[in-house]
Amino acid sequence: MTNRLHPTSLSWFHLLALLVAGSLQTLTFSPFNWWWLAPFSIVIAACICLSLTPRLLFRAGWAFGLGLFGSGVSWVYVSISEHGNTSIPVAILLTLVFVGGLALLHGAAFWAWGKLAKTSQSRRLLLFPAVWIIGDWVRSWLLTGFPWLYLGTAQVDGPLASFAPVIGVHGVTFWIVLSGIAIIFCYRFARAARFSAAIAIAFAVALPWMSGPLMTNVQWTILADEPKTVAAMQGNIPQQIKWDPEFLKEQIYTYLTLTQNDWDQDLILWPETAIPIPQDQAGKVIEHIQAELGPDSTLITGIPWYGFSNSLEDFTFRNSIMAIGNGDGIYHKQKLVPFGEYVPLQQWLRGVIGFFDLPMSSFSPGPENQAPLKAGDLRVMPFICYEVAYPDFVASYARNTDLLLTVSNDGWFGHSAGPHQHMQIARMRALETGRYMLRGTNNGITAVIDHKGQITDTIEQFTQGTLRSKVYAASGHTPYMQTGSWPALTLALILIVFVRERVIPKLS
Incomplete structure (x- = not known):
């Protein structure tokens, strides 16, 4: 293989091809689910x-990232334009800034790849999967993190799904990228008439896909012998009235009405901020729920929390979820969404445009090491909205719990791919941890996910209704979960470390 580099500018054709390659990865995720495109990208x-x-x-990496995030997460435009009180030109500009900023991380990863591998194409091929995974990991925590569109997530419906409980989404992603690199190696060995090497590589890489x-x-x-009955209410509350004081009672009444035939279920779930008033002002609502619940029933609901924080030494709002009835506990969201739940550099950004003044965008993060909620004899670990996207975060908190639960309000993203991607991510977390997950949302996708990451019951998006099912x-x-x-x-x-030029200097 040649070691010669070509320090000329990228052609428009190559830039377009990189944009297309990035966009192909979006097609591997829901709602498209063409997972087989990933290695070819x-x-x-x-x-x-x-x-x-x-x-x-x-x-080149930036162009690839533009294709990936421009097609895969451009749904943020919906929340900025339709729900952020922002004009269309400004919403487009902010979306481009968001997508372009995320794409810079791919640019940095590709640059580091070149620096580490120097001029050897063989070394570059060997290092590509490693650099890709490190880049994904950095993206999961840098500036609070954006752990979205990991290639391994799409395998929840693919042949590599069985490996997720063993190696997690990053391990599955590693094998997908390695598979793409193996295709290149096989082609080059075949061209050089080294057919035995090409066949050996093809078999080794294909083995997990086949097995x-x-x-x-x-x-x-190990699943319990007897199931628990569950009911999840999907209110389909329009985002435009979610925080309007004139519609607060109407929203609560909606969920009370949806629950009227299910107060005796083992576990009842209302979605994120289903009670749109802080818990210190919702005493009558909570008392009414307690009076309606059966003696062995627990209702878990999203609710804002207001109180004194020892860590902040001040009173603060938190995005929370609490158990009522035959259970107890309250969980405060730790992974907040930038601009949606808090505003970075708010002393400069507040008031500039409507998007920086969204309702309830002044939350504070909850403390670490929070205990699971109790619902009868169940230990239920809840995750609020965006938190379910963090694989190691979920795996850590899933230990010593019986059931996973996540609530969300994906009404911010309308009819876009965002809610479908969010659902697919929740399915991967259930698969990685071998636990059932109950998912409650305002307008979809509300569902029960089994321990294999498969949806057992669901409610159609943008409808009002009650899901009744069973979990184990x-x-x-x-x-x-252990590693x-x-x-x-x-x-x-x-x-x-070992494929760098100074360690293996003769690698061609």
Whole structure:
């Protein structure tokens, strides 16, 4: 393989191809679910970038990121334009800034890839999966993190799904990227008439894809013999009136009405901020719910919390969820959505445009190491909206719990792909932890997800209704719950350390 780099500018054709390659990855996720496109996206990107200098690799990575995030998360435009009181030109500009900023992370990863691998194309191919995974991991925490559109998430319906409880979403992503690189190696070896090497690589990389479906019956956790009955209410409250004081009573009445035939269920779920007033002002509502509930029933609802924070040494609002009835506990959201739940640099941004003054955008994060909620004899670990996107965060809190639960209000994103992607992410968390997950949303997608990440019951989007189903408590830990993403990250670091030019200088 040649070591010569071509420090010329990227052609428009190559830039367009990189945009297309990034966009292909969006098609692997819900609602499209064309997971098989992922390795081919990697092939296109890697082939274009193999001979580029680090400076050009930054541009190439940024173009690829623009394709991925421009197609995959442009649904933020809906919340900015339709619900953020922002004009269309400003909403477009803010969406472009958001997408362009995320794409810079891919640009930085591609640049680092070139710096680490130097001029060797073989070294670049070997390092590509490692750099990709490290880049994904950095994106999960930098500036509060954006753990969205991980390639492994799409495999919840693919042949690699069975490996998620073992190696997690980052490990699955690693194998997807490695598969794309293997295609390139196979092609080059075949061209050089080294057919045995090409066949060996193809077989080794294809083995998990072929064996994965055979492992679907492997049980990493133990399910209880008897199910618990659950009911989840989907109010379909229009986002425009969600925080309007004139409609607060109407919203609460909606959920009370939806629950009127289900007060005796073991577990009842209302979505994020279903009670749109702080808990210190919702005493009568809570008392009414307690009076209606059956003796063995627990209702869990999203509700804003206002009180004194020892960590902040001040009174503050929090986005919370609480258990009422035959259970107890309150959980405060830890992973807040920038601009939706808090405003970075608010001393400068507040008041500039309506988007920076969204209702309830002054929440404070909850403390770490919070206990699960209790619902009868169930230990229920809740996650509020965006939190379910953090794989290691969920895996850590899922330990020593029986059931996972997540609430959200995806009404911010309308008819876009955002709610479908969010649902798919929740399914991956259930699969990784081997636990049932009950998901309650304002306008969809409300569902019960089993311990294999499969939807057992759901309510159609943008409808008002009640989901009635059954869930099973789970005990035990999946391998991923015990190790988190560290095996995949450690493997990536080992590759980076040992495949560098100074360690293996003769690699062509």
